[in-house]
Amino acid sequence: xxxxxxxxxxxxxxxxxxxxxxxxxxxxxxxxxxxxxxxxxxxxxxxxxxxxxxxxxxxxxxxxxxxxxxxxxxxxxxxxxxxxxxxxxxxxxx
Amino acid sequence: xxxxxxxxxxxxxxxxxxxxxxxxxxxxxxxxxxxxxxxxxxxxxxxxxxxxxxxxxxxxxxxxxxxxxxxxxxxxxxxxxxxxxxxxxxxxxxxxxxxxxxxxxxxxxxxxxxxxxxxxxxxxxxxxxxxxxxxxxxxxxxxxxxxxxxxxxxxxxxxxxxxxxxxxxxxxxxxxxxxxxxxxxxxxxxxxxxxxxxxxxxxxxxxxxxxxxxxxxxxxxxxxxxxxxxxxxxxxxxxxxxxxxxxxxxxxxxxxxxxxxxxxxxxxxxxxxxxxxxxxxxxxxxxxxxxxxxxxxxxxxxxxxxxxxxxxxxxxxxxxxxxxxxxxxxxxxxxxxxxxxxxxxxxxxxxxxxxxxxxxxxxxxxxxxxxxxxxxxxxxxxxxxxxxxxxxxxxxxxxxxxxxxxxxxxxxxxxxxxxxxxxxxxxxxxxxxxxxxxxxxxxxxxxxxxxxxxxxxxxxxxxxxxxxxxxxxxxxxxxxxxxxxxxxxxxxxxxxxxxxxxxxxxxxxxxxxxxxxxxxxxxxxxxxxxxxxxxxxxxxxxxxxxxxxxxxxxxxxxxxxxxxxxxxxxxxxxxxxxxxxxxxxxxxxxxxxxxxxxxxxxxxxxxxxxxxxxxxxxxxxxxxxxxxxxxxxxxxxxxxxxxxxxxxxxxxxxxxxxxx
Numbered sequence: 001x002x003x004x005x006x007x008x009x010x011x012x013x014x015x016x017x018x019x020x021x022x023x024x025x026x027x028x029x030x031x032x033x034x035x036x037x038x039x040x041x042x043x044x045x046x047x048x049x050x051x052x053x054x055x056x057x058x059x060x061x062x063x064x065x066x067x068x069x070x071x072x073x074x075x076x077x078x079x080x081x082x083x084x085x086x087x088x089x090x091x092x093x094x
Numbered sequence: 095x096x097x098x099x100x101x102x103x104x105x106x107x108x109x110x111x112x113x114x115x116x117x118x119x120x121x122x123x124x125x126x127x128x129x130x131x132x133x134x135x136x137x138x139x140x141x142x143x144x145x146x147x148x149x150x151x152x153x154x155x156x157x158x159x160x161x162x163x164x165x166x167x168x169x170x171x172x173x174x175x176x177x178x179x180x181x182x183x184x185x186x187x188x189x190x191x192x193x194x195x196x197x198x199x200x201x202x203x204x205x206x207x208x209x210x211x212x213x214x215x216x217x218x219x220x221x222x223x224x225x226x227x228x229x230x231x232x233x234x235x236x237x238x239x240x241x242x243x244x245x246x247x248x249x250x251x252x253x254x255x256x257x258x259x260x261x262x263x264x265x266x267x268x269x270x271x272x273x274x275x276x277x278x279x280x281x282x283x284x285x286x287x288x289x290x291x292x293x294x295x296x297x298x299x300x301x302x303x304x305x306x307x308x309x310x311x312x313x314x315x316x317x318x319x320x321x322x323x324x325x326x327x328x329x330x331x332x333x334x335x336x337x338x339x340x341x342x343x344x345x346x347x348x349x350x351x352x353x354x355x356x357x358x359x360x361x362x363x364x365x366x367x368x369x370x371x372x373x374x375x376x377x378x379x380x381x382x383x384x385x386x387x388x389x390x391x392x393x394x395x396x397x398x399x400x401x402x403x404x405x406x407x408x409x410x411x412x413x414x415x416x417x418x419x420x421x422x423x424x425x426x427x428x429x430x431x432x433x434x435x436x437x438x439x440x441x442x443x444x445x446x447x448x449x450x451x452x453x454x455x456x457x458x459x460x461x462x463x464x465x466x467x468x469x470x471x472x473x474x475x476x477x478x479x480x481x482x483x484x485x486x487x488x489x490x491x492x493x494x495x496x497x498x499x500x501x502x503x504x505x506x507x508x509x510x511x512x513x514x515x516x517x518x519x520x521x522x523x524x525x526x527x528x529x530x531x532x533x534x535x536x537x538x539x540x541x542x543x544x545x546x547x548x549x550x551x552x553x554x555x556x557x558x559x560x561x562x563x564x565x566x567x568x569x570x571x572x573x574x575x576x577x578x579x580x581x582x583x584x585x586x587x588x589x590x591x592x593x594x595x596x597x598x599x600x601x602x603x604x605x606x607x608x609x610x611x612x613x614x615x616x617x618x619x620x621x622x623x624x625x626x627x628x629x630x631x632x633x634x635x636x637x638x639x640x641x642x643x644x645x646x647x648x649x650x651x652x653x654x655x656x657x658x659x660x661x662x663x664x665x666x667x668x669x670x671x672x673x674x675x676x677x678x679x680x681x682x683x684x685x686x687x688x689x690x691x692x693x694x695x696x697x698x699x700x701x702x703x704x705x706x707x708x709x710x711x712x713x714x715x716x717x718x719x720x721x722x723x724x725x726x727x728x729x730x731x732x733x734x735x736x737x738x739x740x741x742x743x744x745x746x747x748x749x750x751x752x753x754x
Contacts, residue, residue, distance in 0.1 A: 044214040051235065052213070059238070064311075081625070086641055
């Protein structure tokens, strides 16, 4: 009779261990899925941030913005071709 | 009352029957109808979702993004799930830009949906708010929407290309959607678990256009300024590289501010712009010598029942004079030496009356009637640029043939096609259409055009240090099939520099109302302004090594001509022939090199370098192995993790020397 109880106890423990393993595995998977979703969200956020910054940089360095500011604040003007210096690359550097 | 044994047997029998029924039913469900129930269960707890493919990006020739795809969001709000409707509502309204009234209306609904689309930045603070459900969706984004809008085009509601290059390149850009299966609960909500991917999405190909964003901006601004100043109905600017047929800038604008692609679709009579093509036929067929003169007829000549007039009457003109002062009388007289078939064939060879073959969904052929449909004055009219309608892109390609020593090329807007991993799938090579005139004739024609800018109608386009070859054209406009009184199209076609041209510019101004309507005073100064800006620009696709030798006028000019101004060129170190014209050369493959080493390598090969990012070199534009003019700009893209990607593409590990 005692031998039978041991078997029952053994099966019960095996069942509990298996159940716990399934539970732990699923918990870990859900945690990983959440982390993955968080990382994706962060990446999307950073991508959006980068795109926003790039757009602002391009707008800020566009001629429509730069030329009037350079003329008004620094007294610069668009150069005529006679004011443009082209420095040819030394032949040895080619 | 039955005996206990009998009762037990009855119970046992009942249990047995019950068990048998249970087993039978189980067999029916599991075996006979198993497939159907399994499918139903599968459908109830799983959902097949479409994984959107990233649409390929469009870049300018230096790698500046013109159209990219980004993750954006639709936002759903379940008011009954909000923990603190007042505080959450304030946050949601602020992030989504909702008015108080809209928010109150949303609260009264069971589920409010805001399509947006909202950027990741806008929805970031909402991610942790209970009751807010974000649905990600890939969306097209134009970093600078004003740049080449008509050329690039837009997407339709279905996310497919609806106009412009977005439409032409749709099959390349759109990629292939994938599919995945997700688990869902009884209420149909997705479980927070990874999806089972059935087919991964395949991203679309990236396309590098031939457009130069900086030249494009120069062209657009110059055109806008000109239209405003002249109170004109509209206009177009085309810039292209005559050596490759690559279109560098395309600007079109109408009076109402709209920008339809009229450089491809709208035709006009080119007027005097076409005189050079009559000259091309005359020189090719040797029907005229440099010393041949015709009478200027005092500026008024009656022939075949019509009167031809000149704005600048001359007593006697050579062919060079006819082009220089744009004499209608002289070119009509010279063109009489050609047969209609010869005149027609020359115009046809230059590409008029036919599609150019550019990758744009809509293009007009213009009109060039065959000689069988001509009337008696048609030959003279065609020589003067009437009875012929052309598009600005056709004019640019025809002048490009003159710049390219007589070889007509097919124009293109596509420079490279790349896979999402960066591999080059296609790279444009110049595609000759036909030889239109011999090299000698092309040189002679360029000299005629040079005379226009130096001493003729195009002096307003002249630069101090760089020779320009060009032709003016002022033509009456056709409205409702008749020439409208007082309405003109002013146009200007220029080759820069006059020797070995690197740039062809065509400027067209429709019906200028303020000031002069002549191209010499309208379109020519716009051309000069654009050329000056292009010369001063940092990244514009000009070969400055060649340009620095293309300034004999400056060398010959007296030093005190421009008091106090800096000389145009400083050879460094001084070598009389140091800036000799070099051929196009191969861009070294520097992928995988550190930035410093990559920049050194590119400098040693004679290229200028623009840096994007930092770390290890990932790729360059133009790509390694492609050819580019010495002195031109190579954009170097670097990334701290590029070494891994370069390795994964099968390239060598980070290294210290370039591949040649």
